[in-house]
Amino acid sequence: MEELLQPSTEEYWKTYTDTMENKKVDVYTISNNDSIEQVQHYTTIRKYLDGSNVVEERKTxxxxxxxxxxxxxxxxxxxxxxxxxxxxxxNKSLLSKDSEEVIYVCKKR
Known part of the structure; x- marks a missing residue:
């Protein structure tokens, strides 16, 4: 449920260090929920920093x-x-109302 309530404006998510490029990266997300199609559209924005200056921005x-x-x-x-x-x-934990994932083990009839 929490995933469906994400803001539709750019929001800071986290910071990490890209070890390949040796740059700090600030990560932001934008989320739009299409309730008719039941599809959540996410844009992830990675801002690569040199000190405090953004030197590159990549979106997925x-x-x-x-x-x-x-x-x-x-x-x-x-x-x-x-x-x-x-x-x-x-880990085969039983499903509960607070579960964030659901794993089904099925057999073809």
Whole structure:
């Protein structure tokens, strides 16, 4: 749910050091949610710094579609899969209302 509430204006996310270019990088994101298509469009902006001056800016885009468990289950069934297990992570932890991921183990019918 948190992912769908991201701001549609440029917002600071984090800073890291690019060891290949030996530059500090400030990372910003812009997020737009298309609620009709259920797609979240993200732009990530990396600002490469030399001291406090931005010397280069690189942008990448990704579009993600989030599917909730009650939507996913019929989709899997309709496509010939039976759900064997549902986990919240790759450690096979049980799914809870606070889970950030859903892992389905399925078998083809």
């Amino acid at each position: 885009n990704i579009s993600l579609r989030y599917t909730y468990p009650k939507e996913m289950e019929p989709l899997l069934f309709e496509n010939g899969l039976d759900i064997l297990h549902v986990y919240e992570d790759w």
